[in-house]
Amino acid sequence: MINLKDKRSLENKITKLYSLKQLEKEFGIPLHYAKHLILKHNLKTELRNGRIFVTEEGLQEFLAKPKKERKEHHKSFLKKIGPGIITGAADDDPSGIGTYSFVGAKFGLGLSWLALYLLPMMTAVQETCARIGIVTGKGLAGSLKKRFGNPTVFVLLILLIIANTINIGADIGAIAASVRMITGINFYVAAILFTLLIIGLEVFVSYHQYAKILKWLVLSLAAYFITAIIIKPDWFEVVRSLAVPKITFNVAFLTANIAVIGTTISPYLFFWQSYQEVEEEKDEGVLEDHRAAIIKEEIHEMRKDTISGMGIANLTFLFIVVTTAFVLFKNGITNIETAEQAAAALKPLAGNFASLIFTIGILGTGLLAIPVLAGSSAYAISEVLKWHEGLSLKFKRAHGFYGIIAASTLVGLLMNFIGINPITALYYAAVINGLIASVLLVFIFKIGNDKKIMGVHTNPGWVKVFGAFAMVFMGLSSIILIGMFILGIK
Secondary structure (H helix, E strand, C coil), X not given: CCCHHHHHHHXXXXXXXXXXXXXXXXXXXXHHHHXXXXXXXXXXXXXXXXXXXXXXXXXXXXXXXXXXXXXXXXXXXXXXXXXXXXXHHHHCCHHXXXXXXXXXXXXXXXXXXXXXXXXXXXXXXXHHHHHHHHHHCCCHHHHHHHHHCXXXXXXXXXXXXXXXXXXXXXXHHHHHHHHHHHHCCCHHHHHHHHHHHHHHXXXXXXXXXHHHHHHHHHHHHHXXXXXXXXCCCCHHHHHHHHXXXXXXXXXXXXXXXXXXXXXXXXXXXXXXXXXXXXXXXXXXXXXXXXXXXXXXXXXHHHHHHHHHHHHHHHHHHHHHHHHHHHHCHHHCCCCXXXXXXXXXXXXXXXXXXXXXXXXXXXXXXXXXXXXXXXXXXXXXXXXXXXXXXXXXXXXXXXHHHHHHHHHHHHHHHHHCCCCCCXXXXXXXXXXXXXXXXXXXXXXXXXXXXXXXXXXXXXXXXXXXXXXXXXXXHHHXXXXXXXXXXXXXXX
């Protein structure tokens, strides 16, 4: 009688199989590139005992392909920018740029250290959201609904939509103001044109093409790196401000801390990244029978993507603070409330070019962030109500999903026509965001650590530690912010 070991050996002799690690060691095909080829159906595979193996026939077919064709496969792999980078870039929306500009102008480098200390917390939060999307195959709202029920989720989602819509309104205003600064076009005309452009792109462009547009818009963040280089700051002073945090116990400093934390760790990012991990799987065509076997590699790839995205977000935050600290704070200009005010103030002090680059950055990040804000609301509501949802679906198959995107964007536009003060609106949005985030993080980490839901893919130790820090930070921020709101302290 043939034992199990001999049976497997016989099977492998009949059909030579290679593990992904063997492909890397023996044929120089990197692990993540091999996974990419499998997902794109360019390598034939077999599933044995829950593990994926590439067949000898499949490997030889791939290696026999013309060099030009293999080069094209490699190009598509290198071009891949994941949801984590888009999410990180969307974190630096015009209202966020306004917050960072305010902080740099008001306190100089006094709060620059937050860019360093918030990074591991942001990464832990976003990895957990992405991990939930990859493992469960559901968006965050669906997982929350399954674990905690409808009433809790509906309350959180209503607050999410209100906060997202306010942010959309402020971002549309910032885009229109930036366009007016560059071209002189009427503010309201610019606001309407860009609102229609954004809705049109989300509704009528396929996910595959739309994702490419979002990825190109990530490059708009380079504007803040360029601006910081142009002004030639004292980099030794910058490094020192990161290494030795300065904390002042007064209302203004505390409010600025809370504003930065609320802007950096935002609920719409939680929902967006979890759904985009699911969309990426749809777009790449993950094979259902291979899913469990390849999931570990997906998580590993997601982590690199998330760390990169959060790193970019925090570097952008740092460079905006550096720019406004050395140009505005050092010249006594300390009252900056919006991103476009910062761009205008830079002009006489840092030159036309620095101001123009800063303004272009506002435009690019606005075009990136508004679809993310509207999309996160649409994904969350559609999943809970069991509507057809996803940017990968055409409009005729997902009326409700695209209706939420259009409605929230149009309501945001309307805010700019009825005289709502954007600074006051963002203050109220910060209160709501702080409340949602502090509660959501508790639920999110419960799911991420739940073996019944996540199986063997629960959060690793470092995510649990920094996730706990994030929950404490956001919880305290929420309590303080609500207290200040009740007392009328701004």
